[in-house]
Structures are given as C-alpha cells and as structure tokens.
Amino acid sequence: MTFIAPPCQEPLTELYRDDELVVVVKPAGLLSVPGRPPNDHDSAHARLLAIEPETRVVHRLDMSTSGLMVFGLNAASHRELSRQFQDREVKKGYIAEVWGTPEQASGDVCLPLICDWPNRPKQRVDHELGKKALTRYRLMMGNGPHGRVWLEPVTGRSHQLRVHMAELGHPILGCEFYAHDKARAASERLHLHASLLIFKHPATGETMKFESQPPF
Template identity: 50%
Template sequence: MFDYRPPDTEPEIIYSDDDLLIADKPAELLTVPGRRPEYEDSLLLRLQKEHAEILIVHRLDMSTSGLLVLARNRQSHRLLNKQFSERKVKKTYLAVVSGKLQSIRGSVNFPLICDWPNRPKQIVDQNQGKPALTHYQVLDYDESSDTSRIELTPITGRTHQLRVHMQALGHPILGDDLYADEKTYHQADRLLLHACRLEFSHPQTGEALNFWLPPPF
C-alpha cells in the first residue's frame, strides 16, 4: 500500500465542446479511482462533479502532469478509443533526465513486462516483454546540473514506458521514485515528466486537433 496524498491543485479544463474535454492533470493525482476508498480522489471524479457525463479515454501516471482527453458521450468515447488503439493519436512529452545523452535523437525499442514481485514496477524483458517503442530528441543540456531536457514520443503505450526506457538508457527521469537512483530522485521535488502535446482527429467532425501545454518545470 502506498501513501496517497493527492494535491490540492484542481485539474484545469483547457478545451471543451459537445464531444470532448481536454484537461491539464496535476502531478500526483490519480487519473481514475483506485480500488480502495482511500484512492478514490482522482481527476475523473473531480471533473465529474461539474461534468457527470465524461468518460475516460486514456490515462497518465499518477506522478505525470499534462494533457488528457475525455469523452462527453458514448459515441465520441468509442471513436476516440479507436484512434488510440490504432495508434493514430500522437502524444509528446517533455522530461528532464540525468546526464548527457550520446545522440541528439534516437529510439528506444525495449520490450516491457510487469515486475510482478515489485508491481507496479515494469522491467525490460527481451523474451516475454510486450513491444515498446519510444522516440526521443534532446532539446538542451545543462552542464551545471548534468541534466538533459528531452522530448519523448511514445509509439506504444505500455505502463511506465517512458520512465523505464529512459532508465534503461542510463538516463533516469529526475524525481522518479520508482526507477531513478537516489541522487537523481532527489534532484527534483516531483517527477519531471509532462504530457505537453496531443494530436488527434475530432471524433465527430474529423478536424485535426493539436493541443500544446508548456511544462511547469
């Protein structure tokens, strides 16, 4: 059992129409309720106080902040889910990681599987893991702190994919309580991972939608 202390910060709605909502999820807030009563507080329940009809389409890790799309009716929910399952939605994240990456851009193609004795942690498993692909690009390197600001584009959507892939490269994300070494974990007061961009088609009109949200770090 973990010590869940949801933040006072409320999720902000940055876009709304008859079919969907785009919300900014605060770090350390669950996307959906957990199984135990003490894990009930979540982005979904907070937003349902004003928008009882909304349905979850995808999730962000509790410690990750940023853009999340929710459906406002069942037809839009089905069509948005279809875009996600067919990998037609482009998700982009910003992160700050330990060290200087050797290449300015590249890909991480390590299969992942749940580390059952230590769940919810995930591990790289070349034999039994599910395919997982992440593209990355270095935006900046800070020599004084020996950290890199990077852009991450997950092609697949495995649990903790970005966090495990960066650890596997030897560049864990700052503030990561599951995958970073002690020094890297204490370099930030939160996980420095933020869902900054969402690109997809409107479920009813087909219009191309592109949302950008700068990181709070």
C-alpha cells in the same frame, strides 16, 4: 501500514470543452481515475464527473505525470477517441528532465517490457516474454548535469518512458521507481509532462492540437 497519498491541492485546468469532449491539464500527484481505497478520494475523472456526469475515460496518465488528457462526453465520442488511441492514430509528445545528457542528440529506444510482478507496478525489460515497446527521443537542451528531452511513445506500455530513459542511462528526475538515488532526490516530483496531444475530433473529423508547457 497502508500508505495514504496526501490530497492533491493543484487544480485540474480545462483547455477545451464542447458537447463531445473535454481536454484538461492534469497536475502531478492527481490520479487519472479513482484508485483502490483509501486512495480513491480524488482523481481527474472524479473532478470532471462533478461537472458532467457522462464524462468517460479514454486514456490515462500515471499519478506522478502531469499534462494533457482528453475525455469523451458521450458514448459515441468515447468510442471513437478510444479507437484512435488503440489504432495509434493519436500523436503524443512528452517533455522530461533527465539525469545527464544523452550522447546522441536523437534516437530510438526499442526494449520489450513486461510487468515485474513481485515488484508491481514496476515494469522490466524482458527480451523473451516482454511486449514490444518503442520510444523516440530528441535532446532539447543540456543543463549542466541534467538534460531536457522530447519523448514520443510509439507504443503505450505502462511506465514505458520511465523504463526506457533509465535503461538508456538517463533516468527521469524524481522517478520513484527507476531512478538511482541522486536522480530520485533531484526533485520532489517526477519531471515528466504530457506536452502535446493531436487527434481527430470524434464528430467532425477536424484535427485537434493541444500543447502544454511543463511546470519544471
């Protein structure tokens, strides 16, 4: 039986637009880019193409993750924004709600990741074949059985934040891939939100900073 995701009813919120780029807040449950049929009916990119046909994808968020995204609006801006992401010049910050509270108020999680091919799209830690993956975390506050953490991915591996927090013993609430049963059942959505995005304007070089508070 083929699973067909229900359509996302939440709006795609524009925070900024000029001739070079557009910055939006993507809701949880909306694809960043069109997927394979029959799940390709809606995405952040598709919605923006309906406004400006030259909109180009620079980076992605998982469907389950909400938060900030930037898109280029012409070939030159797309190329420069993509370069900044590739060269790790873009600063990204995420807020997550996790199961339990980390004992250390801050730290680094450096565990190499590789695709778990029999169970894709899941990833797994592999110290021999995995690619380097580094996440910096900071405890924002504890909330009974749950904690709120600030996450900064130094590298950008698939599912990196989810795997690293689960390996730390504090899976993200609502995570369908890496959380244990209680943490998964704690929320109907993944409690992970892209809250900070800082980059250079592709045409002017001006520092652009955008922030978004999580809806959880």
